Amino acid sequence: xxxxxxxxxxxYFRKVGVAALELQGPLSVGDRIRIxxxxxxxxxxxxxxxxxxxxxxxxxTGDDIGIKVPERVRPNDRVIRLAAESGGIDLRIVLGIAAxxxxxxxxxxx
Numbered sequence: 001x002x003x004x005x006x007x008x009x010x011x012y013f014r015k016v017g018v019a020a021l022e023l024q025g026p027l028s029v030g031d032r033i034r035i036x037x038x039x040x041x042x043x044x045x046x047x048x049x050x051x052x053x054x055x056x057x058x059x060x061t062g063d064d065i066g067i068k069v070p071e072r073v074r075p076n077d078r079v080i081r082l083a084a085e086s087g088g089i090d091l092r093i094v095l096g097i098a099a100x101x102x103x104x105x106x107x108x109x110x
Contacts, residue, residue, distance in 0.1 A: 007079040019069045021079055028058045030091050037077030
């Protein structure tokens with residue numbers, strides 16, 4: 001897997017298990033990320049994210065987002081987006097195809 005640094009941890013909210021991230025690159029729900037620091041090494045799939053407490057599917061450079069994490073992360077830990085292995089299926093593509101098929105089905109009245 002190739003790696004692409006896309007941000008850093010700004011804060012960790014222990015009671016709710018949420019990391020506040022400052023992004024330096026794009027991030028989407030479904031992306032696989034790795035959070036790495038002096039004592040942190042965590043790999044997760046982004047299941048949801050928020051900007052100003054509102055759910056979003058994508059965020060970009062300069063955005064401050066919150067994501068749920070299963071364990072403690074620390075300020076200044078690096079956030080790395082992991083590229084999918086070649087030959088893997090991108091879930092967003094599959095969902096897009098499924099949505100197009102449903103729309104076609106509804107429009108044709110089948």
